[in-house]
Amino acid sequence: MALDSKIPDGPIADKWTKYKFGLKLVNPSNKRKYDIIVVGTGLAGAAAAASLAELGYNVKAFTYHDSPRRAHSIAAQGGINAAKNYQNDGDSVYRLFYDTVKGGDYRAREANVHRLAEVSVNIIDQCVAQGVPFAREYGGLLSNRSFGGTQVSRTFYARGQTGQQLLLGAYSAMSRQVAAGKVKLYTRTEMLDLVVEDGKARGIVTRNLITGKIESHSGHAVLLCTGGYGNVFYLSTNAMACNVTAAWRAHKKGAYFANPCFTQIHPTCIPVSGEYQSKLTLMSESLRNDGRIWVPLKAGDSRPPADIPEDERDYFLERKYPSFGNLVPRDVASRNAKYVCDEGRGVGSSKLAVYMDFADAIKRDSQKTIEARYGNLFEMYEKITGEDPYTSPMRIYPAVHYTMGGLWVDYNLMTTVKGLYALGEANFSDHGANRLGASALMQGLADGYFVIPYTLGDYLATIGHQDKISPEHAAFKESEAIVTERINKLLSINGKFTVDEIHRKLGLVIWDYCGMSRSAEGLTKAKKMVQELKHQFWTDVKVVGTNEELNITLEKALRVADFIELGELMIDDALNRNESCGGHFREESEVDGEAKRDDENYSYVAAWEYTGENQPESLHKEQLTFEYAKPSQRSYK
Amino acid sequence: MNLNLHIWRQKNKDTKGKMVSYQVNDINEEMSFLEMLDVLNEDLLRKGDDPVAFDHDCREGICGACSMVINGRPHGPTRTTTCQLHMRYFNSGDNVYIEPWRAGSFPVLKDLTVDRSAFDRIIQAGGFVSVNTGSAPDANEIPIGKEIADEAFNSATCIGCGACVAACKNASASLFVSAKISQLAMLPQGAAERKRRAESMIAQMDAEGFGACTNTGACAAECPKSIDLTNIAQMNREFIGAKLTSELV
Ligand SMILES: Cc1cc2nc3c(=O)[nH]c(=O)nc-3n(C[C@H](O)[C@H](O)[C@H](O)COP(=O)(O)OP(=O)(O)OC[C@H]3O[C@@H](n4cnc5c(N)ncnc54)[C@H](O)[C@@H]3O)c2cc1C
Ligand code: SF4
Numbered sequence: 001m002a003l004d005s006k007i008p009d010g011p012i013a014d015k016w017t018k019y020k021f022g023l024k025l026v027n028p029s030n031k032r033k034y035d036i037i038v039v040g041t042g043l044a045g046a047a048a049a050a051s052l053a054e055l056g057y058n059v060k061a062f063t064y065h066d067s068p069r070r071a072h073s074i075a076a077q078g079g080i081n082a083a084k085n086y087q088n089d090g091d092s093v094y095r096l097f098y099d100t101v102k103g104g105d106y107r108a109r110e111a112n113v114h115r116l117a118e119v120s121v122n123i124i125d126q127c128v129a130q131g132v133p134f135a136r137e138y139g140g141l142l143s144n145r146s147f148g149g150t151q152v153s154r155t156f157y158a159r160g161q162t163g164q165q166l167l168l169g170a171y172s173a174m175s176r177q178v179a180a181g182k183v184k185l186y187t188r189t190e191m192l193d194l195v196v197e198d199g200k201a202r203g204i205v206t207r208n209l210i211t212g213k214i215e216s217h218s219g220h221a222v223l224l225c226t227g228g229y230g231n232v233f234y235l236s237t238n239a240m241a242c243n244v245t246a247a248w249r250a251h252k253k254g255a256y257f258a259n260p261c262f263t264q265i266h267p268t269c270i271p272v273s274g275e276y277q278s279k280l281t282l283m284s285e286s287l288r289n290d291g292r293i294w295v296p297l298k299a300g301d302s303r304p305p306a307d308i309p310e311d312e313r314d315y316f317l318e319r320k321y322p323s324f325g326n327l328v329p330r331d332v333a334s335r336n337a338k339y340v341c342d343e344g345r346g347v348g349s350s351k352l353a354v355y356m357d358f359a360d361a362i363k364r365d366s367q368k369t370i371e372a373r374y375g376n377l378f379e380m381y382e383k384i385t386g387e388d389p390y391t392s393p394m395r396i397y398p399a400v401h402y403t404m405g406g407l408w409v410d411y412n413l414m415t416t417v418k419g420l421y422a423l424g425e426a427n428f429s430d431h432g433a434n435r436l437g438a439s440a441l442m443q444g445l446a447d448g449y450f451v452i453p454y455t456l457g458d459y460l461a462t463i464g465h466q467d468k469i470s471p472e473h474a475a476f477k478e479s480e481a482i483v484t485e486r487i488n489k490l491l492s493i494n495g496k497f498t499v500d501e502i503h504r505k506l507g508l509v510i511w512d513y514c515g516m517s518r519s520a521e522g523l524t525k526a527k528k529m530v531q532e533l534k535h536q537f538w539t540d541v542k543v544v545g546t547n548e549e550l551n552i553t554l555e556k557a558l559r560v561a562d563f564i565e566l567g568e569l570m571i572d573d574a575l576n577r578n579e580s581c582g583g584h585f586r587e588e589s590e591v592d593g594e595a596k597r598d599d600e601n602y603s604y605v606a607a608w609e610y611t612g613e614n615q616p617e618s619l620h621k622e623q624l625t626f627e628y629a630k631p632s633q634r635s636y637k
Numbered sequence: 638m639n640l641n642l643h644i645w646r647q648k649n650k651d652t653k654g655k656m657v658s659y660q661v662n663d664i665n666e667e668m669s670f671l672e673m674l675d676v677l678n679e680d681l682l683r684k685g686d687d688p689v690a691f692d693h694d695c696r697e698g699i700c701g702a703c704s705m706v707i708n709g710r711p712h713g714p715t716r717t718t719t720c721q722l723h724m725r726y727f728n729s730g731d732n733v734y735i736e737p738w739r740a741g742s743f744p745v746l747k748d749l750t751v752d753r754s755a756f757d758r759i760i761q762a763g764g765f766v767s768v769n770t771g772s773a774p775d776a777n778e779i780p781i782g783k784e785i786a787d788e789a790f791n792s793a794t795c796i797g798c799g800a801c802v803a804a805c806k807n808a809s810a811s812l813f814v815s816a817k818i819s820q821l822a823m824l825p826q827g828a829a830e831r832k833r834r835a836e837s838m839i840a841q842m843d844a845e846g847f848g849a850c851t852n853t854g855a856c857a858a859e860c861p862k863s864i865d866l867t868n869i870a871q872m873n874r875e876f877i878g879a880k881l882t883s884e885l886v
């Protein structure tokens with residue numbers, strides 16, 4: 001199938017407005033005849049469920065959590081961007097658009113990004129109206145900060161808990177619709193398959209996580225708002241249960257998966273302290289505004305940091321990138337931390353860490369000022385490590401944080417399966433090869449509040465309300481049988497390896513060969529290793545208990561099985577893209593250690609089509625054109 | 638370090654549970670409490686036994702999923718969430734008693750996992766501002782003093798974990814409910830519905846079977862997010878205000 005991105009014609013600033021006018025509308029009294037399935041109730045899902053219910057559609061919303069308030073979105077710290085230009089510092093919709101396309105290293109679609117920047121201003125209005133307590137100035141107006149090295153202050157925040165406050169806002173809006181009877185909420189219910197019939201998404205098959213019951217739910221459209229796949233790496237800053245299953249099942253039913261190798265590695269996380277480590281904790285990007293990053297000049301120097309004199313320290317980011325210094329983009333900061341550790345200059349017991357030092361900032365601005373800025377982050381660091389960052393530097397190391405890749409969607413957010421949409425981190429759309437800080441919250445809410453309520457109506461009006469099948473239809477029964485068979489298979493293997501053991505091995509392979517630095521040789525090796533792990537999993541994994549109970553091992557096993565397959569596709573994608581762009585660094589494509597993008601050959605979205613069990617996936621290319629933000633090689637020197 | 642764990646095991650909602658003892662060895666003091674339980678679960682799995690089920694997700698103190706009573710205290714000996722408790726607070730040879738939240742309105746689903754959907758239903762009863770998507774005025778149209786915004790934020794940091802209920806001898810949900818009522822009552826955006834909100838959220842709290850508040854303060858003492866008791870006072874004022882006017886009409 002040829003990819004049609006459905007980008008509207010016309011000047012970029014008018015595209016969305018004109019397009020909205022051309023979309024078909026569903027008559028208000030007909031909206032209640034449509035059933036919409038929303039999988040995932042994080043920022044994207046809760047926003048979509050609430051907004052669609054307000055319009056009058058019947059929404060069924062699903063989450064594997066015990067409450068929508070637990071979604072991974074809750075953990076976002078830093079803030080949310082919006083082109084309000086409240087600070088009068090030269091921001092505009094166009095500048096946010098431009099920064100996002102450039103930050104994504106020219107691998108995102110211009111039209112989508114411009115729309116995102118346009119609706120960003122409405123998001124802030126909506127959230128404030130819901131009672132989201134953003135930070136304010138003494139005069140009572142909203143406060144902003146600059147985030148991730150941007151030149152303007154456009155980030156809105158609620159202390160270090162922006163994601164929490166935004167999610168609770170969306171959750172409250174959805175709760176209001178639950179009370180109104182327009183949203184039916186299914187908690188502790190996991191989608192395990194997508195049902196496609198006559199080329200259209202018809203519904204989903206779920207497992208009740210308490211009773212194990214397998215059930216079918218049918219609707220006129222299915223929205224996947226199921227988050228990112230960073231946990232393919234086992235260790236990441238994502239919540240423990242984040243997984244790719246919903247997206248992967250949809251992929252196997254015809255939804256193309258775009259740019260799977262585009263993953264973001266965040267430079268400032270608390271380093272791994274041992275084998276038992278279950279997840280990694282992010283230290284907000286904002287710390288780099290005041291923290292100076294360094295390692296000892298000499299390899300193997302294991303003196304405590306205070307004993308290392310100034311002239312025996314290497315402030316490597318300031319040295320290599322004098323104009324941006326410690327504020328270089330995430331991918332550049334991460335890669336350089338890896339390089340100095342590879343040279344044997346890492347610090348701490350694992351030697352896989354660098355220092356982030358606040359001594360100079362405290363001397364300059366006083367401890368009180370630093371405390372007011374980062375108090376809660378310093379406290380969190382101390383809780384986890386038992387060390388006091390006011391008196392000795394923090395130890396940090398990069399960790400997987402976000403996935404730019406995801407299900408391919410057109411301008412309507414529709415995947416390559418009709419009636420199946422992907423919103424939020426689950427789609428690939430707006431961040432190209434690298435996401436700027438504070439832009440994921442913006443995108444999730446833009447998709448849910450302000451894009452899907454318009455674009456979905458066009459599809460529904462086209463198909464009509466009678467175009468729906470019953471959950472008793474053979475297509476659902478077939479899907480239920482496949483899900484049940486898969487579960488029974490997992491329960492019957494009774495091998496020697498625990499699910500976590502295999503997952504940890506998978507994570508290491510992906511981290512080592514498809515992480516911060518990638519090469520054809522390494523990737524080829526990794527592909528074989530992942531295939532071996534797949535075999536090991538399906539012949540030698542140990543899953544105890546039964547289906548008909550709360551079974552935490554079975555839940556994990558179903559997710560890890562899909563991560564393994566995704567891992568292989570990530571490797572294929574990374575192998576195919578023989579250029580360095582954004583978070584994807586190919587060792588074959590560099591100049592003086594810096595990434596070299598290849599616009600001539602790789603200015604496209606790589607969308608992968610599933611072609612059958614153990615078959616190579618086939619690649620479809622969506623060519624990208626840049627009419628406004630003209631590609632230039634990034635330089636931070 | 639080596640520890641003697643005593644853990645509540647209960648197959649499902651309908652069966653009776655009991656405390657079961659396990660030994661874990663070579664626990665590193667840098668581990669989090671949940672990582673220590675991961676070690677136990679891997680051991681159990683290798684033996685073919687059922688691992689201990691417990692709720693958790695973010696493991697950084699913000700999602701509110703983790704929920705264990707450790708040696709008699711919700712979330713254990715420090716004022717954090719269970720996931721942020723580290724093993725450096727324990728000594729080799731300690732006996733550690735681990736139980737689920739105990740409250741009639743939070744039925745045990747399995748082992749340490751309880752059903753907290755009552756909290757969702759209380760929010761559904763009125764924990765929102767009635768504003769449809771797209772109908773909001775400009776965000777800076779209504780200035781809100783920094784002090785008020787900060788106070789509202791303090792109430793809004795509640796993570797819905799339920800430790801307050803587990804700590805209370807009456808199993809009252811007052812701290813949780815009052816945090817939301819106060820947050821929205823303080824903000825101009827929430828003002829229009831404040832009376833209705835207080836009445837219906839409190840009615841739902843009662844309908845869910847949570848106990849009455851007798852001001853012992855146990856909830857605030859164990860709350861990992863330092864939600865203050867003044868929220869409960871504010872809730873009572875809102876409620877009385879609402880009742881007074883309700884009777885007038
Ligand atoms: C530590 C951290 C800090 C961050 N800070 C920022 C920040 O400051 N600014 C910013 O812009 N971004 C930040 N991000 C990124 C941002 O938080 C996420 O990208 C965003 O919240 C994702 O939202 P979402 O709605 O797409 O998915 P999620 O919030 O992950 O929600 C996914 C939902 O899908 C459900 N689900 C998934 N699969 C299934 C299934 N099979 N069946 C049923 N339900 C399912 C889950 O239960 C959940 O409800 C941060 C991320 C991390 C890890
Ligand atoms: S008030 Fe405190 S203890 Fe109670 S649910 Fe909220 S955060 Fe948890």
Ligand code: FES
Pocket residue numbers: 692693694695696697698699700701702703718719720721
């Ligand atoms: S696991 Fe999220 S708060 Fe403890």
